[in-house]
Amino acid sequence: MSEAESKVAAVREVYTSYYREMGGLGTAPDLEAAAASATKGAARSPTPRMTPPARLAAAAPDRPAGRKSVPALLIFAAMVALIVxxxxxxN
Incomplete structure (x- = not known):
């Protein structure tokens, strides 16, 4: 048995034991069939996704960031002031 065949056999053995541990009944489905059915039923968006603003700001360092972070100490001080x-x- 070649190294590639032994790797395939080991993966199938681990996959089968995992399938049984998770409550699978009967024989485990083939890995190739499971991968093909997962990609066949996947829905694709017809329009591209919008990139989040954080990525846009990181991509263009010359542009000012849309939102600045507030230090935790400032938030803590404001909460203490509100409680006082x-x-x-x-009273």
Whole structure:
């Protein structure tokens, strides 16, 4: 048995044992048939996807970013200030 054939046999053995462990009944379906049916039933969009703004900003460094991140310390300080103001106004 060649190395390629032994790899194929090992993959099939692992696939069959996994199929049985996951509750599959009978013999495991062929790998080639499963791959062909998965691509045949896949839906494709007729229009291309829009790239997210983060990728656009990363792709063009000369353009200013649309949204800047706020440091966590600033958010924490604002939350503490709100809690202090709430307790002060509550009394």
């Amino acid at each position: 103001a709430y307790t002060f106004l509550k």
